[in-house]
Amino acid sequence: MTTVRELDAAVAACRACPRLVAWREEVARVKRRTFRDWEYWARPVPGFGPPDAPLAIIGLAPAAHGGNRTGRIFTGDPAGDALYAALYDIGLASRPTATHRGDGMELYGVRITVPVHCAPPDNRPTTTERDTCRPWLARELELLRPTLRAVLVLGAFAWHALWPVLSEAGWQVPRPRPAFGHGAHIRVVGPDGERQVHLLGGYHPSQRNLFTRTLTPTMLRNVLRHGADLAGLPTGQRPDPPPGA
Numbered sequence: 001m002t003t004v005r006e007l008d009a010a011v012a013a014c015r016a017c018p019r020l021v022a023w024r025e026e027v028a029r030v031k032r033r034t035f036r037d038w039e040y041w042a043r044p045v046p047g048f049g050p051p052d053a054p055l056a057i058i059g060l061a062p063a064a065h066g067g068n069r070t071g072r073i074f075t076g077d078p079a080g081d082a083l084y085a086a087l088y089d090i091g092l093a094s095r096p097t098a099t100h101r102g103d104g105m106e107l108y109g110v111r112i113t114v115p116v117h118c119a120p121p122d123n124r125p126t127t128t129e130r131d132t133c134r135p136w137l138a139r140e141l142e143l144l145r146p147t148l149r150a151v152l153v154l155g156a157f158a159w160h161a162l163w164p165v166l167s168e169a170g171w172q173v174p175r176p177r178p179a180f181g182h183g184a185h186i187r188v189v190g191p192d193g194e195r196q197v198h199l200l201g202g203y204h205p206s207q208r209n210l211f212t213r214t215l216t217p218t219m220l221r222n223v224l225r226h227g228a229d230l231a232g233l234p235t236g237q238r239p240d241p242p243p244g245a
């Protein structure tokens, strides 16, 4: 796999984890009433966004009725609604809402991916599943590396999943490994000993975090803006729409 496009195709064909294959297909058979007219994707969901992005955002895994239905990461679930709205607000996405693969959504300088590409039961992949999926993340970061300047890691799961990826690829990972937190920020030096990439932690925009206001839309916008600044991406603030619009 020498291109991100090839990688995405290979990811989407993966059947490595029997439990996840069974679950993603079962969910697609049973469906949720609201989505009964949908033909679910029911496959691994690749990353989304340009292959030369300076900013990567790493989430957790596709939602059963979100990415596993629509075939695009963070698309069609509450976490994605919050994430794309915030990206749009700061000028990094072309639309405020992501609904399906043909909705015209474009990301500017941002690639969104996950450490586990199949929807897991209860949104909880096992450590074996996380480790089995690791080579995909490793390859994706390797392909992005020439342009990558910052990684925004959404949630402790991805934070912990990332360290072995980086150290196996020869990045100079600090010891002890930095603790996850919203706003945690470190720099890691790349395998070439020169290029540095910023790692920034942020709470995952899960329904639970949003509902409990552990993560507010403002906090999400701000941490995205911080990631974009570290990546050297220009951001803006969209003006409020006119009344009645």
Ligand SMILES: O=c1cc[nH]c(=O)[nH]1
Pocket (backbone or CB within 6 Å): 059, 060, 061, 062, 063, 066, 067, 073, 074, 075, 077, 079, 080, 114, 206
């Ligand atoms: O990490 C992810 C990706 C998509 N949807 C989620 O809820 N989480």
